Amino acid sequence: MTLRQTITEKILAAHAGLEEVRPGQLINARVDLVLGNDITAPLAIQEFQKLGLGRVFDPERVVLVPDHFTPNKDIPSAEQAKLVRDFAREYGITHYYEVGRLGIEHCLLPEEGLVLPGDLVIGADSHTCTYGALGAFATGIGSTDMAAALATGEAWFRVPETLKLVYYGSLRPWVGGKDLILYTIGKIGVDGARYMALEFTGETISRLSMPGRFSMANMAVEAGAKNGIFIPDAATINYVEKRAKRPYRLFTSDADAAYAEVIEIDVRGLEPQVAYPPSPENVHPVSEARGIEIDQVVIGSCTNGWLEDLRQAAQVMRGQRVHRRVRCIVIPGTARVMREAIKEGLIDVFLEAGAAVSTPTCGPCLGGHMGVLARGERAVATTNRNFVGRMGHVESEVYLANPAVAAASAVLGRIASPEELV
């Protein structure tokens, strides 16, 4: 009889050519996709070229998305992007995306149907764990890991223990995936799932939208996790069916699979959550955060750049004005999200309110461009990190929240609940 296994263990075993794997085991696994961006790929490319191979393991299974400092903010960033572009041409990389057609990588890959359930994906970006929302094993790695995978199509892993989270109860209005994951990180801490798989389950999750699931899986790394994963269900299949261009496999966890720990989380009565600087675990309900004055709002990022996020922000901002002291920057996650948002009139809502709307970019999230903060400035952002100096000056501050809270805060000039406006 085979061992009872979790979804994470089954995907890893399938890619290592093994019947079963156990937590702690070191395996060499085949990867379905290798991802890099304009920050991490240039170094990976230089390391890869030291191997002198002249080809990548499979040009169709490499994805390059120059999304961080693009459209290029300065000459060095332009040169880094060019290095990636030249490599993509020379090596015939199928999935290279150019400014105007691209998106923030973790919004773009699911939208393009490049990641599917049952896949094993590595990306030289910590938020690669986002694709766990699709029932894939996806994890962030560094540039040298990427270089090795470009050459071999393989990577070594330590099979993680799994921490199972069971959410129950109905969500209140204006509460979604972002709040669930912030609340969870507040509960278990920024290393609460270090080296582990986070498996998100429970009745609340089965009713959660795909964008809500992406937001949760996206921030698994903020709890130290190797991957965050959801068991694929009807919502997953509905999402991937119209996008998939190749077959995929639905894995599930056995009922009696072994978990390092199972934590039940009661979400009844949960308010929108706000993570105070300088740590994503520094979480408070929005009612406590109300009143903190702000200078900037950023709505977007790989955590909250989905169409559903813009709909929620627009619902709050419709007919309102951005507070005179505040700059509000809206960054749709992909070019397609931007076009849909225009068709639905959402972009009009933002522009009429006095917000700035940008082409997709990671930009301000990591203090790159398009909204860097000055000394003493404070932002509410739908991004994923609020570390010291993350969005700019070392004495600036970032408060993390969901898109509706960010929109309400933009209008009122202070951290605010959407219920104050709608």
Next chain:
Amino acid sequence: MRFRGRARKFGDHIDTDAILPGRYLTDWNRDPKSLGRHCFADFDPGFSSRVNPGDILVAGWNFGCGSSRQAAAAALKAAGISCLVAKSFARIFFRNAINIGLPAVECPDLVEEATEGDLLEVAVDEGLLVNVSTGHRYSAGAFPPVVLEILRQGGLVSYVRARLQAAER
């Protein structure tokens, strides 16, 4: 692999934005050495001038959490750090350090008892650590063979090159 150097001590949950702020992520290409000068640029501005080649970084829990930027591990190496000892490492940072041939050893007891400037010795293969200043000895347990082999080869690229060449023969 043995290292001997002075402890440079940091606390818990030091993130990669603190180790190397995002604004320096385009610098490595023009001037790789500059990464060392920018190491802890905001968090501890005096760091790069205080470090002597061979010093050992000593840190608390979850060192290197956050972004996957390999430049953070490279910045520590460029600053002169020879070896890392922490209570624990965030996983992507751990991989990055090993992949560039920078040993990252978990040893909570040593970290708890070490103070800034203590003379330390780390024997990576055996997983043995000594605080020469206090005379205390510690065991960290050995790395898995694959990790040791990557370190012995000086990093993942050399390791992969050796494997590819072996496969050709």
